[in-house]
Amino acid sequence: MTDSPLYRLPLDPQEQPVLERILTLRDQLSLLKQDRSTYVKSQDVIALYNKLIDQVEALNRLRADKRDEQNRLDSVLDDCFQLISLFFLTIGRNHEAPAVYSAVSTVKRLLDHLKEAGFYSPKDLDGIAQHIEEWETSIARSKDTHSPHLVTLLEARIALCQTTLKELRANLSNLNPQMLDTYQKLVSILRSLSACNTRSKFPAKDVKELESQLLAIQHELHEDRISHDGKSAEDAYAEKLSTLSLTEGGVRDGDVVVKALLARCMLWCEVIQEKKGKIDERFQDTYDKLVKLRNSLEQMNLTQAWSLRETDLYSYQRQLDRVDESRINGNFVDEQGRPADLHAQRTLLYLLRKSYAFIYQYIISSEPVSEALLPIYNQLLTLKRCLQEVKRNGGVDSPRELYPYSMKLNSIDNMKKDGAFRVGNDIPEGQGSVIALLAECFDLAYELRTEAEEKDEVKGTPPAEETNGVGSKD
Structure with a gap:
Protein backbone atom coordinates (compact mmCIF):
# COMPACT_ATOMS: atom_id res chain seq x y z
CA MET A 1 0.00 0.00 0.00
CA THR A 2 1.19 3.52 -0.80
CA ASP A 3 1.40 5.36 2.49
CA SER A 4 0.92 9.06 3.00
CA PRO A 5 3.86 11.31 3.96
CA LEU A 6 5.41 10.39 7.28
CA TYR A 7 4.85 12.46 10.40
CA ARG A 8 6.23 12.08 13.89
CA LEU A 9 4.38 9.63 16.13
CA PRO A 10 1.67 10.96 18.45
CA LEU A 11 3.11 12.59 21.53
CA ASP A 12 -0.02 11.93 23.58
CA PRO A 13 -0.16 8.23 24.62
CA GLN A 14 -3.96 8.54 24.77
CA GLU A 15 -4.00 8.89 20.99
CA GLN A 16 -2.23 5.57 20.41
CA PRO A 17 -5.38 3.41 20.70
CA VAL A 18 -7.17 5.72 18.26
CA LEU A 19 -4.26 5.43 15.82
CA GLU A 20 -4.32 1.64 16.05
CA ARG A 21 -8.05 1.51 15.35
CA ILE A 22 -7.70 3.88 12.39
CA LEU A 23 -4.81 1.79 11.02
CA THR A 24 -7.08 -1.25 11.21
CA LEU A 25 -9.80 0.63 9.35
CA ARG A 26 -7.32 1.66 6.67
CA ASP A 27 -6.29 -1.97 6.21
CA GLN A 28 -9.95 -2.99 5.89
CA LEU A 29 -10.57 -0.26 3.32
CA SER A 30 -7.47 -1.32 1.41
CA LEU A 31 -8.60 -4.95 1.32
CA LEU A 32 -12.05 -3.91 0.15
CA LYS A 33 -10.45 -1.81 -2.58
CA GLN A 34 -8.39 -4.76 -3.81
CA ASP A 35 -11.28 -7.22 -3.86
CA ARG A 36 -12.42 -7.55 -7.48
CA SER A 37 -14.42 -10.72 -6.96
CA THR A 38 -17.63 -8.72 -6.54
CA TYR A 39 -18.90 -5.17 -6.73
CA VAL A 40 -18.55 -2.83 -3.75
CA LYS A 41 -21.70 -2.90 -1.62
CA SER A 42 -23.10 0.22 0.01
CA GLN A 43 -23.61 -1.45 3.37
CA ASP A 44 -19.91 -2.40 3.60
CA VAL A 45 -18.78 1.16 2.84
CA ILE A 46 -21.28 2.79 5.20
CA ALA A 47 -20.27 0.45 8.06
CA LEU A 48 -16.59 1.40 7.68
CA TYR A 49 -17.47 5.08 7.29
CA ASN A 50 -19.46 5.07 10.55
CA LYS A 51 -16.55 3.41 12.38
CA LEU A 52 -14.21 6.07 11.02
CA ILE A 53 -16.48 8.89 12.19
CA ASP A 54 -16.54 7.30 15.67
CA GLN A 55 -12.73 7.55 15.77
CA VAL A 56 -12.80 11.16 14.57
CA GLU A 57 -15.15 12.05 17.40
CA ALA A 58 -12.92 10.22 19.89
CA LEU A 59 -9.88 12.09 18.59
CA ASN A 60 -11.64 15.44 18.80
CA ARG A 61 -12.47 14.79 22.44
CA LEU A 62 -8.80 14.07 23.16
CA ARG A 63 -7.73 17.23 21.32
CA ALA A 64 -10.26 19.59 22.80
CA ASP A 65 -7.43 21.91 23.89
CA LYS A 66 -5.01 21.33 20.98
CA ARG A 67 -6.94 21.61 17.75
CA ASP A 68 -3.84 22.35 15.65
CA GLU A 69 -2.09 19.08 16.50
CA GLN A 70 -0.67 17.28 13.43
CA ASN A 71 1.04 13.90 13.57
CA ARG A 72 0.99 10.47 11.97
CA LEU A 73 -2.53 9.84 13.14
CA ASP A 74 -3.74 12.74 10.97
CA SER A 75 -1.99 11.38 7.88
CA VAL A 76 -3.53 7.93 8.35
CA LEU A 77 -6.92 9.56 8.98
CA ASP A 78 -6.55 11.43 5.70
CA ASP A 79 -5.78 8.13 3.94
CA CYS A 80 -9.02 6.70 5.30
CA PHE A 81 -11.12 9.69 4.24
CA GLN A 82 -9.57 9.65 0.78
CA LEU A 83 -10.49 5.99 0.41
CA ILE A 84 -13.97 6.46 1.87
CA SER A 85 -14.53 9.35 -0.51
CA LEU A 86 -13.58 7.27 -3.55
CA PHE A 87 -15.72 4.40 -2.26
CA PHE A 88 -18.74 6.73 -2.08
CA LEU A 89 -18.15 7.52 -5.76
CA THR A 90 -17.81 3.82 -6.54
CA ILE A 91 -21.19 2.98 -4.96
CA GLY A 92 -22.85 5.90 -6.75
CA ARG A 93 -23.40 8.24 -3.79
CA ASN A 94 -21.64 11.12 -5.52
CA HIS A 95 -23.72 13.92 -4.07
CA GLU A 96 -23.00 13.29 -0.39
CA ALA A 97 -20.37 15.03 1.73
CA PRO A 98 -17.94 12.07 2.03
CA ALA A 99 -17.73 11.81 -1.77
CA VAL A 100 -16.59 15.44 -1.93
CA TYR A 101 -13.49 14.91 0.23
CA SER A 102 -11.19 13.47 -2.44
CA ALA A 103 -12.36 15.94 -5.09
CA VAL A 104 -11.70 18.96 -2.88
CA SER A 105 -8.25 17.66 -1.89
CA THR A 106 -7.32 17.21 -5.56
CA VAL A 107 -8.66 20.62 -6.59
CA LYS A 108 -6.76 22.31 -3.75
CA ARG A 109 -3.51 20.89 -5.14
CA LEU A 110 -4.45 21.81 -8.71
CA LEU A 111 -5.19 25.42 -7.78
CA ASP A 112 -1.92 25.69 -5.84
CA HIS A 113 -0.05 24.32 -8.87
CA LEU A 114 -1.79 26.73 -11.25
CA LYS A 115 -0.79 29.59 -8.98
CA GLU A 116 2.77 28.30 -8.83
CA ALA A 117 2.99 27.75 -12.59
CA GLY A 118 1.74 31.30 -13.19
CA PHE A 119 -0.33 30.58 -16.30
CA TYR A 120 -3.78 29.06 -16.80
CA SER A 121 -6.87 29.40 -18.92
CA PRO A 122 -10.05 31.15 -17.71
CA LYS A 123 -11.83 27.96 -18.76
CA ASP A 124 -9.75 26.07 -16.18
CA LEU A 125 -11.02 28.38 -13.47
CA ASP A 126 -14.63 28.41 -14.69
CA GLY A 127 -14.80 24.62 -14.66
CA ILE A 128 -13.34 24.37 -11.16
CA ALA A 129 -15.64 27.13 -9.86
CA GLN A 130 -18.69 25.33 -11.22
CA HIS A 131 -17.76 22.07 -9.51
CA ILE A 132 -16.95 23.82 -6.24
CA GLU A 133 -20.48 25.25 -6.26
CA GLU A 134 -21.88 21.75 -6.78
CA TRP A 135 -19.80 20.41 -3.89
CA GLU A 136 -20.97 23.23 -1.63
CA THR A 137 -24.55 22.23 -2.43
CA SER A 138 -23.78 18.58 -1.62
CA ILE A 139 -22.19 19.56 1.69
CA ALA A 140 -25.10 21.82 2.65
CA ARG A 141 -27.53 19.00 1.83
CA SER A 142 -25.51 16.59 3.98
CA LYS A 143 -25.46 18.65 7.17
CA ASP A 144 -28.32 16.69 8.73
CA THR A 145 -27.12 13.26 7.62
CA HIS A 146 -23.33 13.33 8.06
CA SER A 147 -20.92 14.13 10.85
CA PRO A 148 -20.57 17.87 11.60
CA HIS A 149 -16.82 17.25 12.00
CA LEU A 150 -16.56 16.17 8.35
CA VAL A 151 -18.83 18.97 7.15
CA THR A 152 -16.78 21.61 8.99
CA LEU A 153 -13.53 20.22 7.57
CA LEU A 154 -14.88 20.26 4.02
CA GLU A 155 -16.24 23.78 4.37
CA ALA A 156 -12.84 25.01 5.57
CA ARG A 157 -11.04 23.34 2.64
CA ILE A 158 -13.49 24.75 0.11
CA ALA A 159 -12.99 28.20 1.62
CA LEU A 160 -9.25 27.87 0.93
CA CYS A 161 -10.00 26.84 -2.66
CA GLN A 162 -12.29 29.84 -3.10
CA THR A 163 -9.57 32.20 -1.84
CA THR A 164 -7.00 30.84 -4.30
CA LEU A 165 -9.57 30.88 -7.10
CA LYS A 166 -10.28 34.54 -6.40
CA GLU A 167 -6.56 35.39 -6.59
CA LEU A 168 -6.19 33.54 -9.88
CA ARG A 169 -9.21 35.27 -11.41
CA ALA A 170 -7.92 38.68 -10.30
CA ASN A 171 -4.72 38.18 -12.25
CA LEU A 172 -6.72 37.97 -15.49
CA SER A 173 -9.30 40.62 -14.60
CA ASN A 174 -7.76 43.36 -16.76
CA LEU A 175 -7.70 41.37 -20.00
CA ASN A 176 -10.02 42.73 -22.68
CA LYS A 276 16.04 18.21 -26.24
CA GLY A 277 14.12 16.29 -23.61
CA LYS A 278 17.17 15.56 -21.44
CA ILE A 279 16.62 16.26 -17.75
CA ASP A 280 19.25 16.79 -15.06
CA GLU A 281 20.40 13.28 -14.15
CA ARG A 282 19.97 14.08 -10.44
CA PHE A 283 16.21 14.11 -11.05
CA GLN A 284 15.99 11.33 -13.62
CA ASP A 285 14.35 8.90 -11.18
CA THR A 286 11.70 11.42 -10.15
CA TYR A 287 11.12 12.30 -13.80
CA ASP A 288 10.74 8.64 -14.82
CA LYS A 289 8.30 8.04 -11.97
CA LEU A 290 6.14 11.04 -12.89
CA VAL A 291 6.17 10.18 -16.59
CA LYS A 292 5.04 6.64 -15.77
CA LEU A 293 2.24 7.95 -13.54
CA ARG A 294 1.16 10.49 -16.17
CA ASN A 295 1.13 7.88 -18.92
CA SER A 296 -0.81 5.37 -16.83
CA LEU A 297 -3.44 7.95 -15.93
CA GLU A 298 -3.67 9.08 -19.55
CA GLN A 299 -4.23 5.51 -20.75
CA MET A 300 -7.13 5.18 -18.32
CA ASN A 301 -8.94 7.73 -20.46
CA LEU A 302 -9.45 5.07 -23.14
CA THR A 303 -11.27 2.64 -20.85
CA GLN A 304 -12.45 4.84 -17.98
CA ALA A 305 -16.19 4.53 -18.55
CA TRP A 306 -16.07 0.75 -18.74
CA SER A 307 -13.42 -0.44 -16.32
CA LEU A 308 -12.32 2.29 -13.89
CA ARG A 309 -13.18 1.78 -10.26
CA GLU A 310 -12.77 5.15 -8.57
CA THR A 311 -10.79 3.62 -5.71
CA ASP A 312 -8.10 2.75 -8.31
CA LEU A 313 -7.19 6.45 -8.22
CA TYR A 314 -6.08 6.26 -4.60
CA SER A 315 -2.64 4.75 -5.22
CA TYR A 316 -1.97 7.36 -7.92
CA GLN A 317 -3.05 10.15 -5.58
CA ARG A 318 -0.75 8.96 -2.84
CA GLN A 319 2.28 8.51 -5.09
CA LEU A 320 1.80 12.02 -6.46
CA ASP A 321 1.29 13.39 -2.95
CA ARG A 322 4.58 11.89 -1.85
CA VAL A 323 6.42 13.58 -4.72
CA ASP A 324 4.62 16.89 -4.22
CA GLU A 325 5.22 16.98 -0.48
CA SER A 326 8.90 16.03 -0.81
CA ARG A 327 9.58 19.48 -2.28
CA ILE A 328 11.24 22.06 -0.06
CA ASN A 329 9.88 25.60 -0.34
CA GLY A 330 8.32 24.57 -3.63
CA ASN A 331 11.60 23.27 -5.06
CA PHE A 332 12.45 19.75 -6.14
CA VAL A 333 15.73 18.89 -4.41
CA ASP A 334 18.28 16.11 -4.83
CA GLU A 335 19.59 13.78 -2.14
CA GLN A 336 22.02 16.47 -0.96
CA GLY A 337 19.24 19.02 -0.67
CA ARG A 338 20.32 21.00 -3.76
CA PRO A 339 17.45 22.48 -5.79
CA ALA A 340 16.73 21.50 -9.38
CA ASP A 341 17.64 23.79 -12.24
CA LEU A 342 14.82 25.72 -13.88
CA HIS A 343 14.29 23.20 -16.70
CA ALA A 344 13.96 20.25 -14.32
CA GLN A 345 11.83 22.26 -11.88
CA ARG A 346 9.28 23.35 -14.49
CA THR A 347 9.27 19.96 -16.24
CA LEU A 348 8.57 18.04 -13.03
CA LEU A 349 5.91 20.54 -11.98
CA TYR A 350 4.19 20.15 -15.36
CA LEU A 351 4.10 16.36 -15.00
CA LEU A 352 2.80 16.64 -11.45
CA ARG A 353 0.08 19.10 -12.45
CA LYS A 354 -0.92 17.06 -15.51
CA SER A 355 -1.29 13.90 -13.44
CA TYR A 356 -3.46 15.62 -10.82
CA ALA A 357 -5.54 17.05 -13.68
CA PHE A 358 -6.26 13.53 -14.95
CA ILE A 359 -7.34 12.42 -11.47
CA TYR A 360 -9.58 15.48 -11.14
CA GLN A 361 -11.14 14.74 -14.54
CA TYR A 362 -11.89 11.14 -13.60
CA ILE A 363 -13.43 12.17 -10.28
CA ILE A 364 -15.77 14.76 -11.80
CA SER A 365 -16.66 12.33 -14.61
CA SER A 366 -17.77 9.68 -12.13
CA GLU A 367 -21.40 8.75 -12.74
CA PRO A 368 -23.82 8.65 -9.78
CA VAL A 369 -24.33 4.93 -10.31
CA SER A 370 -23.02 1.89 -8.44
CA GLU A 371 -20.33 -0.02 -10.28
CA ALA A 372 -22.75 -2.96 -10.30
CA LEU A 373 -25.03 -0.99 -12.64
CA LEU A 374 -22.30 0.68 -14.71
CA PRO A 375 -22.36 -1.94 -17.53
CA ILE A 376 -26.08 -1.24 -18.06
CA TYR A 377 -25.63 2.50 -17.64
CA ASN A 378 -22.77 2.64 -20.13
CA GLN A 379 -24.73 0.63 -22.70
CA LEU A 380 -27.60 3.11 -22.36
CA LEU A 381 -25.22 6.05 -22.72
CA THR A 382 -23.92 4.53 -25.95
CA LEU A 383 -27.47 3.93 -27.21
CA LYS A 384 -28.45 7.50 -26.36
CA ARG A 385 -25.48 8.91 -28.26
CA CYS A 386 -26.27 6.73 -31.28
CA LEU A 387 -29.93 7.77 -31.29
CA GLN A 388 -28.98 11.43 -30.93
CA GLU A 389 -26.56 11.08 -33.83
CA VAL A 390 -29.25 9.48 -35.96
CA LYS A 391 -31.60 12.36 -35.07
CA ARG A 392 -28.95 15.00 -35.90
CA ASN A 393 -28.41 13.40 -39.30
CA GLY A 394 -32.05 13.61 -40.34
CA GLY A 395 -33.53 10.57 -38.65
CA VAL A 396 -34.45 7.30 -40.38
CA ASP A 397 -36.42 6.65 -43.56
CA SER A 398 -38.32 3.73 -42.10
CA PRO A 399 -39.28 2.59 -38.58
CA ARG A 400 -37.65 -0.75 -39.45
CA GLU A 401 -34.24 0.94 -39.22
CA LEU A 402 -34.88 1.41 -35.49
CA TYR A 403 -35.37 -2.30 -34.79
CA PRO A 404 -31.77 -2.92 -33.54
CA TYR A 405 -32.09 -0.06 -31.06
CA SER A 406 -35.59 -1.17 -30.09
CA MET A 407 -34.52 -4.73 -29.39
CA LYS A 408 -31.57 -3.61 -27.23
CA LEU A 409 -33.69 -1.16 -25.23
CA ASN A 410 -36.32 -3.77 -24.57
CA SER A 411 -33.74 -6.36 -23.53
CA ILE A 412 -32.39 -3.87 -20.97
CA ASP A 413 -35.90 -2.94 -19.82
CA ASN A 414 -36.71 -6.61 -19.29
CA MET A 415 -33.78 -6.92 -16.88
CA LYS A 416 -35.77 -5.03 -14.26
CA LYS A 417 -37.49 -6.98 -11.48
CA ASP A 418 -40.28 -5.25 -9.61
CA GLY A 419 -39.26 -1.97 -11.21
CA ALA A 420 -35.58 -2.12 -10.21
CA PHE A 421 -32.33 -3.42 -11.61
CA ARG A 422 -31.14 -6.03 -9.14
CA VAL A 423 -27.93 -7.94 -8.55
CA GLY A 424 -29.01 -11.06 -6.72
CA ASN A 425 -31.20 -9.80 -3.91
CA ASP A 426 -29.43 -6.42 -3.77
CA ILE A 427 -30.71 -3.19 -5.27
CA PRO A 428 -27.53 -1.19 -6.04
CA GLU A 429 -27.38 2.61 -5.82
CA GLY A 430 -28.15 4.68 -8.90
CA GLN A 431 -31.52 3.17 -9.88
CA GLY A 432 -32.98 6.60 -10.59
CA SER A 433 -30.14 7.56 -12.94
CA VAL A 434 -30.33 4.30 -14.91
CA ILE A 435 -34.11 4.33 -15.21
CA ALA A 436 -34.11 8.01 -16.23
CA LEU A 437 -31.51 7.30 -18.92
CA LEU A 438 -33.56 4.32 -20.16
CA ALA A 439 -36.62 6.58 -20.42
CA GLU A 440 -34.63 9.15 -22.41
CA CYS A 441 -33.60 6.45 -24.88
CA PHE A 442 -37.20 5.27 -25.26
CA ASP A 443 -38.32 8.86 -25.85
CA LEU A 444 -35.67 9.39 -28.52
CA ALA A 445 -36.64 6.14 -30.23
CA TYR A 446 -40.32 7.16 -30.14
CA GLU A 447 -39.54 10.57 -31.67
CA LEU A 448 -37.53 8.96 -34.46
CA ARG A 449 -40.28 6.39 -35.09
CA THR A 450 -42.93 9.11 -35.25
CA GLU A 451 -40.87 11.16 -37.70
CA ALA A 452 -40.32 8.07 -39.87
CA GLU A 453 -44.05 7.28 -39.88
CA GLU A 454 -44.81 10.86 -40.96
CA LYS A 455 -42.37 10.47 -43.84
CA ASP A 456 -44.11 7.22 -44.85
CA GLU A 457 -47.49 8.95 -44.78
CA VAL A 458 -46.19 11.67 -47.10
CA LYS A 459 -44.92 8.96 -49.46
CA GLY A 460 -48.14 7.00 -49.12
CA THR A 461 -46.38 3.99 -47.60
CA PRO A 462 -48.40 1.98 -45.01
CA PRO A 463 -46.87 2.25 -41.50
CA ALA A 464 -44.79 -0.70 -40.37
CA GLU A 465 -46.19 -2.90 -37.63
CA GLU A 466 -44.41 -2.33 -34.30
CA THR A 467 -43.64 -5.66 -32.71
CA ASN A 468 -41.18 -4.72 -30.02
CA GLY A 469 -42.96 -2.07 -28.02
CA VAL A 470 -40.65 0.90 -28.63
CA GLY A 471 -42.79 3.93 -29.17
CA SER A 472 -45.95 1.84 -29.14
CA LYS A 473 -49.12 3.90 -29.04
CA ASP A 474 -51.15 1.18 -27.29
Missing part, protein backbone atom coordinates in the same frame (compact mmCIF):
# COMPACT_ATOMS: atom_id res chain seq x y z
CA PRO A 177 -11.67 40.20 -25.07
CA GLN A 178 -8.96 40.54 -27.72
CA MET A 179 -6.12 40.20 -25.21
CA LEU A 180 -7.93 37.29 -23.56
CA ASP A 181 -8.07 35.44 -26.87
CA THR A 182 -4.32 35.94 -27.39
CA TYR A 183 -3.61 34.95 -23.79
CA GLN A 184 -5.54 31.69 -24.18
CA LYS A 185 -3.60 30.86 -27.36
CA LEU A 186 -0.35 31.40 -25.47
CA VAL A 187 -1.50 29.17 -22.61
CA SER A 188 -2.30 26.43 -25.12
CA ILE A 189 1.09 26.82 -26.84
CA LEU A 190 3.01 26.78 -23.57
CA ARG A 191 1.23 23.60 -22.49
CA SER A 192 1.94 22.03 -25.88
CA LEU A 193 5.62 22.92 -25.53
CA SER A 194 5.72 21.33 -22.08
CA ALA A 195 4.05 18.21 -23.46
CA CYS A 196 6.65 18.03 -26.27
CA ASN A 197 9.37 18.38 -23.65
CA THR A 198 8.20 15.16 -21.94
CA ARG A 199 7.79 12.90 -24.95
CA SER A 200 9.95 9.78 -25.19
CA LYS A 201 11.52 11.18 -28.38
CA PHE A 202 11.92 14.96 -28.58
CA PRO A 203 9.66 16.21 -31.44
CA ALA A 204 11.86 18.94 -32.92
CA LYS A 205 9.49 19.53 -35.86
CA ASP A 206 6.45 20.05 -33.63
CA VAL A 207 8.38 22.47 -31.44
CA LYS A 208 9.44 24.47 -34.50
CA GLU A 209 5.79 24.72 -35.59
CA LEU A 210 4.82 26.01 -32.15
CA GLU A 211 7.68 28.48 -32.32
CA SER A 212 6.30 29.76 -35.64
CA GLN A 213 2.94 30.36 -33.97
CA LEU A 214 4.69 32.33 -31.23
CA LEU A 215 6.53 34.45 -33.77
CA ALA A 216 3.22 35.23 -35.50
CA ILE A 217 1.72 36.37 -32.18
CA GLN A 218 4.85 38.37 -31.46
CA HIS A 219 4.39 40.13 -34.81
CA GLU A 220 0.71 40.85 -34.05
CA LEU A 221 1.66 42.45 -30.74
CA HIS A 222 4.46 44.48 -32.38
CA GLU A 223 6.96 43.01 -29.96
CA ASP A 224 10.69 42.75 -30.69
CA ARG A 225 12.55 39.46 -30.67
CA ILE A 226 13.51 38.66 -27.09
CA SER A 227 17.19 39.22 -26.40
CA HIS A 228 19.03 37.92 -23.37
CA ASP A 229 22.62 38.80 -24.18
CA GLY A 230 24.97 37.70 -21.43
CA LYS A 231 22.32 35.45 -19.86
CA SER A 232 21.22 31.93 -20.54
CA ALA A 233 17.65 31.32 -21.69
CA GLU A 234 16.99 29.67 -18.31
CA ASP A 235 18.17 32.72 -16.37
CA ALA A 236 16.09 35.02 -18.55
CA TYR A 237 13.07 32.74 -18.10
CA ALA A 238 13.49 32.78 -14.32
CA GLU A 239 13.36 36.58 -14.35
CA LYS A 240 10.17 36.53 -16.39
CA LEU A 241 8.40 34.26 -13.91
CA SER A 242 8.02 37.13 -11.49
CA THR A 243 6.08 39.22 -14.03
CA LEU A 244 3.00 37.06 -13.51
CA SER A 245 3.34 36.90 -9.74
CA LEU A 246 0.06 36.94 -7.84
CA THR A 247 1.65 38.25 -4.67
CA GLU A 248 3.97 40.98 -5.89
CA GLY A 249 2.93 44.20 -7.57
CA GLY A 250 -0.82 43.59 -7.44
CA VAL A 251 -3.02 42.97 -10.49
CA ARG A 252 -1.20 43.78 -13.74
CA ASP A 253 -2.53 45.47 -16.88
CA GLY A 254 -3.80 43.09 -19.52
CA ASP A 255 -1.11 43.86 -22.09
CA VAL A 256 1.61 43.37 -19.47
CA VAL A 257 0.23 39.92 -18.57
CA VAL A 258 0.02 38.86 -22.24
CA LYS A 259 3.46 40.15 -23.21
CA ALA A 260 5.04 38.59 -20.13
CA LEU A 261 3.48 35.24 -21.03
CA LEU A 262 4.67 35.61 -24.63
CA ALA A 263 8.20 36.19 -23.35
CA ARG A 264 7.97 33.08 -21.17
CA CYS A 265 6.75 31.02 -24.13
CA MET A 266 9.61 32.19 -26.33
CA LEU A 267 12.22 31.55 -23.68
CA TRP A 268 10.77 28.17 -22.72
CA CYS A 269 10.77 27.19 -26.38
CA GLU A 270 14.48 28.04 -26.49
CA VAL A 271 15.20 26.18 -23.26
CA ILE A 272 13.56 22.92 -24.32
CA GLN A 273 15.23 23.02 -27.74
CA GLU A 274 18.58 23.28 -25.98
CA LYS A 275 17.76 20.40 -23.60
